[in-house]
Amino acid sequence: MGIQGLLPVLRPISEAIHIKLFARKRVGIDGYSWLHKGAFGCALELCTGVPTSRYLDYFIERIKMLLYYDVVPVVVFDGARLPMKSETEATRRESREMYLEKGNKLLKENHQSHAVECFQRAVNITPMMAHKVSQVLMTMGIDVIVAPYEADAQLAWFCFQNEIDAVITEDSDLIAYGVNRIIYKMGRSGDGFLISRKNLGAVEGLALSHFTQDMLQLMSIIAGCDFFPGVRGLGIKKAHEMVKRYRTLDRVFWHLRNNPKFQVEQQDFEKMAKALLTFKYQRVYDHRCKKLAYLTPLLESDPLVHSMMKVDPNLSFLGPLIPNEIVEGIALGRLHPCTWESMEENDGCNPRVKSSRTWTSSKNLSTNSPNSKTNCCSRIRILDFFQKPKNSASLTSIVTSPWMSVMPVGGGGGGGSKRKTEQREHVQDENKAPAHSVGMDSKSPPKKCKKEHLERNVLQPKTNIVHRLWSERNVDLLDAFCYRPKEENVPIDGR
Known part of the structure; x- marks a missing residue:
């Protein structure tokens, strides 16, 4: 909520x-x-x-x-x-x-x-x-x-x-x-x-420029949050004006109790206080x-x-x-968070995954390192995002395709730039050829994505892969990289 x-x-x-x-x-x-x-x-x-x-x-x-x-x-x-x-x-x-x-x-x-x-x-x-x-x-x-x-x-x-x-x-x-x-x-x-x-x-x-963190949390509480249902008849703007004027929980609650417009009970003060402390001191895990x-x-x-x-004394509400x-x-995912029972024994997922893994600190993380957890091959990333291969043979065929070799990957050398230039020259020669397949003629442009209009900006994402392939008139690769959803009702373990 x-x-x-x-x-x-x-x-x-x-x-x-x-x-x-x-x-x-x-x-x-x-x-x-x-x-x-x-x-x-x-x-x-x-x-x-x-x-x-x-x-x-x-x-x-x-x-x-x-x-x-x-x-x-x-x-x-x-x-x-x-x-x-x-x-x-x-x-x-x-x-x-x-x-x-x-x-x-x-x-x-x-x-x-x-x-x-x-x-x-x-x-x-x-x-x-x-x-x-x-x-x-x-x-x-x-x-x-x-x-x-x-x-x-x-x-x-x-x-x-x-x-x-x-x-x-x-x-x-x-x-x-x-x-x-x-x-x-x-x-x-x-x-x-x-x-x-x-x-x-x-x-x-x-x-909110002069609001402290406590005032912001107090405004959220009396307006209504997960820890307190809020005061009936008090929206976010009225809550803002009230906290801006009275500033502290004691004074805000005193005003609510003495205002016949709001129905506030005495026990609500304890609930508000616990909600405020929960926003400030809730218990978390220190890895x-x-x-x-x-x-x-x-x-x-x-x-x-x-x-x-x-x-x-233990502040159990936190x-x-x-x-x-x-x-x-x-x-680490070994135990059920509510019952504390083991989740690995009854798990149908990969049994080889062990919970002895350690947290990767941001200070020790380097995406350029060959041992980095997130240092995947850029070509594999593109493939995985748009179409998951069925087997290793299809993976090899798509990764070694000409289009993948001209993709701008991090740290690309002169050879990649040369292939990219040759590909552009080849595309310029074929631009005059009529497009076929994919259900549209050469005169009609591809259907654009829906735009989300904002008051200040307009979301207009840059050219995606399908649009790029269309602009380069590479119809075969366009068909190969069209996203196809996976079959439904497939068990997670693949059985």
Whole structure:
């Protein structure tokens, strides 16, 4: 859900970008956000128990797209349920059960299209689904970690530790956590919208230039977030004006209690205080010490912390304490984040993947190194992104094709430039020849991609591979590199 009404207000400062802006940088990914989007296309199979790997294909396709643009992905999955989100999770579970029952009823009545719409709202992302994706990512050399609780807090901690440079997500909570650069609505081509923390003060009608981090979090809480449902009748703009005027939780709550327009109970103060502390000090996993840590250093001198520790010395609402061995097993994907049971024994994925892998620090990472985890051959990346080969023979034939030899790869020498020049001269001679195949004549241009119009910018991605092949009139290679989706209902282990 995120923070209610925040993203539409921040739309004027959203910058249309392409992911190649973060080439050779580490970018964190909220794994569950991609799993939800991938499961949207196979909700019928997931809700009816039919084996499918379409959500896995969706995830891996976008990972390969990041690798194609030399972006170093760091995937973080959610862990156990946070106590502060118990009410939110209960509401979501009831909604899923309602739509699941409705979808099954429509399916029995042969209304499949309407049933699919219900299943899309009823689909539930499980830790086992995340585990299956993580096993494939580990074989690709991608850094994967399962947070002890919320992936948002874990990603924010990585940003605070300078482990990652930006975060790809669909959740506005990361703004309240204090992440500097957040990428929203990233498509399969790499286009998205960037919200930078430094531009928050430029929002018209919602001046945040003089807001502290505590004030921003307090505004998010009373407007409505995952940790607190918000105050009825109080939107994001009214919440901004109230926090701007009263600044602290005590004074804001006093105003709410003495204003007959708002229905606030005395026990809501404790809920707001816990929500504020959860945004500040939620427990995360420190991969360097291999144990739980606070999102930011805990200040026991903080009046709210001091008062809460009198009631709960362990501050369990920030995430119950977990033994070091258990939290390490959860982070590495060996143990179920909720039950602490082994996930490798009942796993149908690659049994050779071991959880003894270590975290790759950004300081030790070099994408030019031959041993780098992300240093894949550029030609293989292009092939994997657009069409997965069926066997090694097809891989060899496509990689050695003339078109692949003229692709601009990193560190290309003079020989590559020469071949590229010869190819261009050859194309200029054949430009007069009429095009054939691919269902269009030489006069009609290829169909353009849909443009997303913005107030300040227009997303217009550069020429893609299919358009380039069309411009060069290389019809045979165009047919070879057309994307063809994989067969549906294929088990993950390929059996």
